[in-house]
Amino acid sequence: YQRRVHGVNGLDKQPMDSISALIASLGFNCVRLVFSLEMVVKNKVIGNITLVKANPELHNKTAMEIFDKTVESLTGHGLMVILNNHNSDAGWCCSVKDGNGLWFTKNYSESVWLSTWTSLATRYRNNPYVIGADLRNEVRMSSEGIAEWGTGNKFDWRRAATEAGNAILDIVKWLIIIEGTQGGSDLTGVAWDYVVLNHPNQVVYSAHDYSFSQLSSMNEYNILHDWVGARWGFIITQNKSFTAPVWIGEFGTNTQDTWWNSLRRILTEGGDFDWGYWAIDGEKSPGGDEESFGILNSDYKTIRYPWLLKDLQDMQNAKRIAIKNNF
Numbered sequence: 001y002q003r004r005v006h007g008v009n010g011l012d013k014q015p016m017d018s019i020s021a022l023i024a025s026l027g028f029n030c031v032r033l034v035f036s037l038e039m040v041v042k043n044k045v046i047g048n049i050t051l052v053k054a055n056p057e058l059h060n061k062t063a064m065e066i067f068d069k070t071v072e073s074l075t076g077h078g079l080m081v082i083l084n085n086h087n088s089d090a091g092w093c094c095s096v097k098d099g100n101g102l103w104f105t106k107n108y109s110e111s112v113w114l115s116t117w118t119s120l121a122t123r124y125r126n127n128p129y130v131i132g133a134d135l136r137n138e139v140r141m142s143s144e145g146i147a148e149w150g151t152g153n154k155f156d157w158r159r160a161a162t163e164a165g166n167a168i169l170d171i172v173k174w175l176i177i178i179e180g181t182q183g184g185s186d187l188t189g190v191a192w193d194y195v196v197l198n199h200p201n202q203v204v205y206s207a208h209d210y211s212f213s214q215l216s217s218m219n220e221y222n223i224l225h226d227w228v229g230a231r232w233g234f235i236i237t238q239n240k241s242f243t244a245p246v247w248i249g250e251f252g253t254n255t256q257d258t259w260w261n262s263l264r265r266i267l268t269e270g271g272d273f274d275w276g277y278w279a280i281d282g283e284k285s286p287g288g289d290e291e292s293f294g295i296l297n298s299d300y301k302t303i304r305y306p307w308l309l310k311d312l313q314d315m316q317n318a319k320r321i322a323i324k325n326n327f
Contacts, residue, residue, distance in 0.1 A: 006039045006063035006090055008070050010300040011052045012286045016069060019300055020077040023280060026295070026309065027316050031074050032134060032249060032276045034086035037108045039063045040116050051286050068123075075129035082177065082276075083120055084134035084249075085113065092284055094138050094183065101142025103135070103160055110160060118167050125172035132175035134249060135164050138184040138208060147181040149189030157181055162195055169199045177204045177247060180232060184208035184250065187232040194242040207232040208250040211259035219259035225266055236271045245274065252278040252293035256307060264311060268318040277312055 010019050023031065043064045052058040058066050074081050087093050087100045088108040094100070104110040117133060124130040139147040139157050148155045157178075165176035178195055180187035187205050195203050209228060211219060218227055225233075235246050248267060253260045267273050281291045282298035290298055295312075297304045 006036075006042075006044050007046065007052075007066045008033075009281045009283060009286060010296075011055045011058065011066075012050060013282075013298070013300040014054050016055050016058075016073045017077070020073045020079065022296075022301070023074075024077045024079055027313050028079070028280075030080040030082060030131075030276065031280070032082045032084050033070065033074070034084045034137070035067065035120075036087040036090040037085065037112060037116050038088065038090040039067070040119070041108070041112065071124060071127065071130060075127055079129065081124075081127075081130045082132040082134050082175070083124070083130065084137055084177075085116070086137040088113075094140070096141045097143075099143050101138075101140040102144050102147055102155070103139065103157070103164075104154075105142070105144060110154070113160075114164055114167055117164050118171060121168045121171040121174065130174070132177050132204070133164075133168050134177040134179065134206060135161050136179065138179060139181050140183045149181055150193035158189065158193060158195060162197065165195070165197045165202070166199075169197060169202060173199065173202065175204050176202050177206050177249070179206045179208065179249065183213070185213050185231060187235060187246075188230070190235055190242050190244075194244070204245045204247050205232065205235050206247045206249040209248065209263060210251060211253065211257060216259075219257070219262055221262040221265055224259070224262045225270060228263075228266065229270075233266070233270065233273075236273065245272075248273055248275040250276065250278040253308070254292045254305070256311070260311075264315055268315055275315070 043062050045060055045062050046052060047060055049059045071081055088105040089100055099105055103113045145155045147157045150158050152159060161178045168174055176197060184207060187207060190205060197203060214227060218224055232246055235242060235244055237243060251263060267275055278293060279291055280295050282294045282296040282300050284291050294304050295309060303309050
């Protein structure tokens, strides 16, 4: 979804199907596939062959034609796809100064955001491996204002997410994934004002956590456990009015530090959480900066950190063994 490409990374390095096959072979079962509103609305022709040189058949295709091929490739390799509106403007995320902190911006209104989601729901509703809509990435402070929860005004993320979820569910029964405010880290409002959609059992809440999401002094296991428990972990407590699944939609690292070991333990021992790692990518844009948290190197073929892949695969295996119902 980057400004230069309006599509996924790695198409200059490896055939698309090779990347999809590699992801599946590493034991992953789902890809959070990000897009910008700009990519969908403008739907530019990708005329620079160097950006897709490992996939020459995509040269002079539109952004959405390439996105269609991406979805087709991933799902054709047995990978589930969760679509994620990452930004409004195409580009790297995130900053409180990038103008993309809310689901509406000076360039793209809330109605455009909603219509983009309904168009994608219509586009992919017949593909059973497309399973969810992660409505907006890391809502946060923006030049337009600050994301709120349950206030009923134009900044109310709960209100907007409810409207978008219902609009999508009128078309296709996807999981409706709703991230927290404050950059995806705060779901405390769910305790007293949870989301209710017209179709039950479709809501999944999503949290993001990194070593920099809280003070470094809070990354020791017991402290981190209580901190994230109060902000989002409590939602999986059974038999509450707000009880719902929680998906850790982003977490990532380039070092086996205290935070990494603490969060891995929370996600495998703390409760029935699902997760998506940021990121598979080897670089942030074609020929651009390396993605230091990436599972793959910039060749989109080899593993950047063998220890990281082993840790994630250990988490996959542990998840199948240790399922708890209360945080």
